[in-house]
Amino acid sequence: MKVKLWGTRGSIPSPGPETIRYGGNTSCVGVTLSDGSLLALDAGTGIRSLGLAHGEEPARLHILLTHLHLDHIQGLVFFAPAFRPQTEIVIWGPASPEASLRDRIARYISAPLSPVEVRELPCDVSFRHCPETEWEIGPARIRAASVAHRGPTLGYRIDDGDSSLAYIPDHEPALGADLERLDEEWISGFALARDASLLIHDGQYADAEYPEHVGWGHSALSHSLAFARRTGAERTVLFHHDPCHTDDFLDGLDAEAREAWVAGGGDPAAIELGAEHAEYELPAQRSTPAATV
């Protein structure tokens, strides 16, 4: 399984000279499965680059949406494969008692916010609510589960061979909870991330920023580290950077994360802040750690 970060930013795109290295595009991760199948995790503005990079291929792909906040769907109408009649796109996402996934996404892909309507997209697009039970896409087993954020929000786990990817970009598991003391079964997202080869997790706030953002649905650095440590993920990438965080600020946060990880007995190479275009190859054999490409 190959993983590439196409958008690492949260909330709103933040291009500019101060965000070049970590990137300014919002959430999107490309996953190439062992049989070559392509998945896109979320459709923030990063999915535009993913679409352009793949040219006329693939003919069929799956987009797994964690939730429908704008920073996770904004790239859909700029995703080149959606405008090719020969492409089949399956969009998965959380169910809601209010309206179908298609109807909720159509609120964005419709006038006056969009020049095209869902029904006008040239591709063959379908919308599916994620099932409660595990399902398969190509060689991978996919699991989705609700996680602590604002509104119906999912995290995903993708198992392909012996490697596993957990993707929980918007997550506040420490809201009203002590992650160091709680039993595993009471920690939001725990089962998704348990012993994952690679965990991509919310790391929006520095600890000093969190008190002003309690309940906003995101994690402080120490919460992300505690979650990663408790779940036993082999490697963790912190993701969904706050739009106000410059490259220099994120360098400092990266150093702080590694220092705290080492202080907890961890390998400093097993924790990092996600940077746009970073790639990871998850080995088929669990004995080999995830490698940066």
Place this chain on the structure above:
Amino acid sequence: MSQRPLELILARNLMSALSTPAFLVDEGGLLVFYNEAAGILLGKRFEELGTVGPQEWGAMFGPFDESGEPIPYDELPLVQAVRNGRPAHAEFTVRSADGHSHAVEASAFPILTAHGSQGAIAVFWPSQANSNGAKPA
């Protein structure tokens, strides 16, 4: 050990921050958590007790009706709420670990989700008929 549904996790987190005694059961009606305020009422913290079955719970804390007879677990508001998917309310007496009885009113409501009932929450209040608090059993 399987993962609890998010709605139960969030309910527990909320209850942990309340100063009102509150109890949480899972979709099967099994008591899976009560908060610190409930622990004070019962004289035993949840961390000391852990998850217990109906019979063990009844032997320790009751509850009891006005004539002092044990109320069957299935008739408790919490269990009624989770099984019927409707709110439920009742007055009864619970016995704390130190042997004192407390007359309370309990209001329970189910936790209904897109995937059906995931459990129920009950909040206890001192009974208005006996708001003076504890009395010897």
